[in-house]
Amino acid sequence: MGELGLASKYLPILILAILVFVIGLSMIIVNQILGLKRPYPEKLERYECGLPPSGEPRHPFSVKFYAIAILFVVFDVEAVFLYPWAVSFGKIGALAYIEMVIFIALLLVAYFYAWIRGAFRWE
Template structure:
């Protein structure tokens, strides 16, 4: 027979997380309704980001270079996230860890050179 009492802390953690996240979502809406802050009118529902109505379709397509720059940023941001724990544990992982990270950095450099040659970093 399986002892399910070991899962009680996990179930308790999930219940508390669900309760807190629900409170953070629904409690401000409830307080807004009860205090009278929820009174929609045309002025409140108007554009607020730039102060004037949009003059073109908001679903227009972006140039692909925006996405390339975003992907490159994510790749090199992840590289920085991998370099910190690697540098902290370098004494324990030894030469095998060092070699593995050098292969990883070499692959990223190859990707950067490829993106550079394709013109992904050129901005007009």
């Protein structure tokens, strides 16, 4: 397949991407020109789920929050790997079973290590 064939194959996608970009940019420009601008104190105030704002908006989060979020993602990804393995369990054989046992053992070691280090305690 030559250069012309490849270019003609992706030309509709390129045209669509350009069209989407132009439409999106034109909407932003039209909004800036025609949009209503009536600022008032309540509108410029930060929003906190319908409650009156309290405290500084730029207070730092605890590192524990990020550690628990990362641990959640790691152990959630485990389920992503377990599901296809469980669905094709009958076809994959003993080697795949042993590999999954090793994978789960490593995850359990990591889980208990995080537990012992106090990563799951919210203080």
